[in-house]
Amino acid sequence: MAHKTKKARVMIVEDEGVIAMDIKRTLMDFGYTVTSISSTAGEAIRRAQTDKADVVLMDVVLDGAMDGIEAATLIHSAMGTPVIFLTSYSDEFILERAKITEPFGYLIKPFRDRELYTTIEMALYKDKMQRQLSDSQKWFSTTLMSIGDGVITTNADGHVTFINKAAVRLIGLKEDAAIGLPIGELITLKDETSEDLSDDAFNPLIVAMAGDTTVSLTDFLLIANTGRAVPVSMTTAAIKDEQGSILGTAVTFQDQTKRKELEDKLRHMMLTDSMTELNNRRGFYMLAEHQLKRAKRFNRKIAMVFIDVDGLKRINDTLGHPTGDRAIVDTASILKETFRESDIIGRIGGDEFVVLITDVFGVTEDVVTERLASTAAIYNERQDCPYKISLSIGFVLYSPESDLTIDALMAAADRLMYEHKIRKHNKS
Structure with a gap:
């Protein structure tokens, strides 16, 4: 009795x-299509x-010179076609050789028709499943390779088994050089304070491999073994x-480089005077409050200087506001040249400036007044300058035993x- 026709060739x-x-x-009789019959390996x-x-x-x-095992190896390698071996022998050596080629079935002659049918159907099913798995793996691998996030996988010993293109770009090391390396040699993580996460109890890679829940981190620096540092957010999870x-x-x-750059730009815009x-x-205020806390903690003195530009209204009224703006910018330059980089300088509005001196060793009101006057004199000597910069200052020394706030210091310096x-004015 003929069986239902099969499409398999x-x-x-x-x-x-x-x-x-x-x-x-x-x-x-089973409904298969026989494409050809070959008697030699070369013909096959x-x-x-x-x-x-x-x-x-x-x-x-x-x-001939080539047996079926060699022919099967070449056919499967070139075409991917599943192979079922037929043999009259059950020799262990032949079986071992055949296993190496990963056959999809093995029949010892003589075999029953039903054995042949079952073996072919199992081979076709196995081949279908393997192709689906291969396609799925290729799709998965291609997806991981193409996504913008960096992806690295390791084995249970922590050695890298996969790294996608985004991770290669982040780390700066080629894929073939990264595979097999211990991940700890490939990357190092540092927190926002740039402290190395060397303690296993806090290392997210170690925590994940220990079987804990997924670990997510933000605002960390990824330090590649090339020395490159990249701000990243990351997630680690154990593969089980x-x-x-x-x-x-x-x-x-x-x-997170672009995000950090945007945040820095926005922070700069929020905290910086656009003119000066x-x-x-x-x-x-943000920087000064921090320094005030440090002064109290470490028992250090600091000083507040309040500075006002004399006669700015007259400059604006007689020479115009653009010239007055130039005088404000010149004043900012004078302050930058007079004070140190560690000192905090701010424009708090109009013609008013403040400076928090973080190290007052050798600094007095007279010293500050003299330095400002000297630097201003250099600016006033310019022949193309239609105005003269004159500054009035108030100097207040802060002692750690005092309870004065930044507002109180600024008010005292303003007075x-x-x-x-x-x-x-009375002298003039």
Whole structure:
């Protein structure tokens, strides 16, 4: 009785003509299409390229210099066609050689028709599953290679087994150089304070490999073994099998360089005076409050200087506001040249400036007044300058035992500055 027709195409390689024809009739009775019958390895290899069969029935022992095992190896490698071995022998050596080629089935002659049918169907199913798995793996690998996030996987010993293109760009090391390296040699993590996460209890890679829950981190520096430092956010998770045994670790990185640059730009805009590039009121307060806390903690003195530009209204009224703006910018330059980089300088509005001196050793009100006057004199000597810069200052020394706040220091310095301005006005 004929069976339901199958679409599978079968190629027969058998040097015994009678056996080959018998197999062909059986296959056709099962509904298979027999693409060709070959009696030698060379003939089988040539026909495999044109037949494009779904499965090959390969006799192990063939006439000629090449046997069926060698032919099967070449056909499967070149075409990917699944091979079922046919043999009259159950020799262990032949079996071991055949295993190396990873056959899809193995039949010892004589075999029953149903054995042949079952073996072919199992081979076709196995081939289908392997191709689906291969396609899935290729799709997965291609996806991981193409995504913008860096991805690294390791084995249970922490050695790199996969690294995608984004991770290669982040780390600056080629894929073939990274595979097999311990991940600790490939990358180092540092927190925002640039302290190395060398303690295993806090290392997210170690934590993930220990089987803990997924670890997510933000605002960390990834230090590649090339020395390159990149701000990243990252997630690590253990890779486990169905029994819960840890097979390795998956690590994903997101390059935060652009985000950091945007945040820095926005922070600069929020905390910086656009005209002078000095700290604005908000920026000055933020930095000054920090220094005040440090002064209390380490028992250090600091000083607050309040500075006002004399006669700015007159400059604006007689020479115009653009010229007045230039006088403000010149004043900012004078302050930058007069004070140290460690001192905090801010423009808090209009013609008013403040400076927090963080190290007062050798600094007095007279010293500050003299330095400012000297630097201003250099600016006033310019022949193209239609105005003269004159500054009034108030100087307040802060002692750590005092309870004064930044606002109180600034108010006290403002009063002294106003008194200085009156004295100057009375002398003129």
